[in-house]
Amino acid sequence: MLDYVIIGGGVVGTLIARELSKYEVSILLLEKENDIGNHATLANSAIIHSGHDPKPGSLKAQLCVRGNTMYETLAKELKIPLIFSGAFVVARDQEEVDTLDLLYQRALHNGVKEVALLDADEAQNREGNLADGVLKVLDLPTTKVTYPWEVAIAALENALLNGAQFKTNAKVTKISPVNDHFIVEINQQEEIEARYVINAAGVYADELASFVEDDLPYRITPRRGEYFVLDKKVKGFVERVLYPVPSDKGKGVLVVPQVHGNILLGPTSEFQDAKENRDNHSDHLNWIRRDSEKLAKNIPFDQIIRTFSGLRATSTYHDFYIQPAKKHPQFIHVAGIDSPGLTAAPAIAEYVVKTLLNRDQRLPKKTDFNPNRVKKKPFYESHFEEKLQLFKEDHRHGHIVCKCERVTEAEVVAAIHSPVASPTIKGIKKRVRAGSGLCQGGYCENTIVKIIARELNIPISEVDYYEKETPILWKETKVKR
């Protein structure tokens, strides 16, 4: 019997796994995909919000502000990229200026540090490409930007280091409460027993929760957000995250500098029924163009290299729903984690473990918990001398696989054999950035397919693009021998 089963390998599930691994308990994280961090954690704005936006008194406000302050330490321990970009909320007419003043009060109320209102000149001085016609700006220096899926990968790697376990390709298909524990069914085949179940399944949280609770106080109504990605050549176009004044439709389309120099334009906001559909729509992409020009001028649209979209797990409860189930309190709902879920994730993990699970402090603490993840400095970040050293350690550092992002064969091989690995084209891209650049894998994909095939000893026609059974090639044309 396991102590804890965590369902869902997004940033929330993985950080809960890490938090729990500070105690002498057995932990198993289950993820239905062939990789962790493939859903909301893969497709979002990557912003560590300051906490100016959530309604005062809500769990969102509390955990967002707390999460924001936790990221600095988290980034050091887990070696995840974090930029201290700051942000502007931009007001363009009198009505928006009025809302901005309220937002300023709200930020203070929520406990956001260093907030200030700036006039147009001051704002223009600090952010050269700010759109003309801006009247007033809310300055949020504590806003940061991270690399979301690396947060999840790093958190899980660290949890594993401290004794947790995980399984991918493991979809929870049924949960049956029995006496003092649960039987968790995986892929309609295997059964696992656990004393506690933590439901961090993103948009599927309501479906899983229905196995243990009849009248759920929430439903997940997925809300899609679409984006453009600009090439990292545009680095420096804006220093800060630019937000419009929020409306009842949400935060609106933003301009977001990313940790590697790219810029995101988006997201849109569309409710939909399907929990999987992550298509892009031409109309929606056109809205992004139009709306982003209200925030910044001279946007280099010719540097667009990619579009994508993600689904927010917005719930009818209108706040994060983090509570024990009523009839089966050993089942913990961690549901409705839409924005600012990435920001709040470390605080959510802390809340779940410290406030809910270990309220009476009876969980035995590990004496040898190691908070630090070991991570090699990537080749592209290394100085010349360090590169020579890398080459000395492994001569495959001399083979540049991806020229756009400067990734070496040694790094690809290391990613294939890493503790939280996913040897697909996308899995490699998520870990070493090969294929994230200007040519979008046009050149390196061919080499990476061959490296994966070689390392796994499979034909290249069996190498998957992303999910299980998504080979990029159909068949070999010539029969050998």
Add this chain to the structure above:
Amino acid sequence: MERNEGETMNVDIVVIGGGASGLAAALSAKDETNSVIVLEREHVLGGILNQCIHNGFGLHVFREELTGPEYASRFIEKFHAENIDYKLDTTVLSINKPDDCFIVEAYNNEDGALTIHAKAVILSSGCYERTRGQIKLPGARVAGIMPAGSAQRYLNIDGYLAGKDVFILGSGDIGLIMARRMTLEGAKVHGVAELMPYSNGLTRNIVQCLHDFDIPLYLSHTVTDIKGTKRLEEITIQEVDENYQPIAGTEKKFSVDTLLLSVGLVPDTMVFESMDLTLSPITKGAIVDHTYQSNIPGIFACGNALHVHDLVDWVTIESEKAGASAKRYVAGEIKEERNNLTIEPREGIRYTVPQSIDMNNFKEPVTVMFRVTNKYDVGTFTVKQGDTIIQQKKARFIAPAEMESLMIKPEQLIDQTTPITIELEVK
């Protein structure tokens, strides 16, 4: 082998890329007095030609029809006969000029980091293909969508076919060639859609690759939806109006597992990220004068890294000139100080290469290559300085896909300062 030392070398001319362009440039750059090295990231020389196993190469340079690998091997043999230095499996990552020479940083499995000090650099690194993201293709993000050139490489070099039911977006040459190639390998190619009202490929390729195989070409059409859960299952194409917006009610659906994109090539100038190389917003390659020298003295560009070519013959001819210029530059025969007279595209002309003539070094006739903006049966190219016509040339079957050229001679110019313009007149 000792593998821990980063190696440093001094060379007169570094050539980045060993494709058609790099080979021709190196051959004409090398003489007894200088040293030249070619750096190529692949395991073989020849570049993109290696995967172009169809014929149609060399009609101008050799007056015979060769396949890509045959064309390449003619140059590779000469290259070896001249004993020019080269390194394979070697990727150039950056170029800088802290002092008076260029520092080229390259990597391979044997030397590790290679630091080369050079007097001149020839950029002949070819181009890359535009991808789904750059054209903002809507719909599901599934497996089975790939640039046509990538599919060509998987098929012709690696021996793997990308899919069995194929649609092709974009009528660039690679897409056309792949329509035929995949059909011959047993795939069914359901059609080719092109956004423009005319094809972007060479006429001969439309005939030989589509018509001969009954593959429909949908002009003024684009892909407006992509469906599938894991692998591509269905695409929708729609006719577009004169503003390239889809027209409702014209949807056609195709059940396919593969969508190849042949939607344009972009010159690869990535290694110059850290230098202020001036790029043309139209060609996306360097802006050069008639010696193929960029705004940075000592940096020359040619082949697909300069502007995208559809015929290798023009690549060869252009690159020989760039190589010869680099040789003269290193020998001190090109005057440092430049006096550029610009060549400006006007009505009907999209771009020209070169974009200027350096009057301080203008002695021989200069070939100007250019592309038009639209398709016409007949027309006249007029070269002017101000209002003075200095040359006219009649042409037939004018199309954006076919590169045009004309020659400007020193004695034709009326003065040294009035910009040269080229325009297209049609009836």
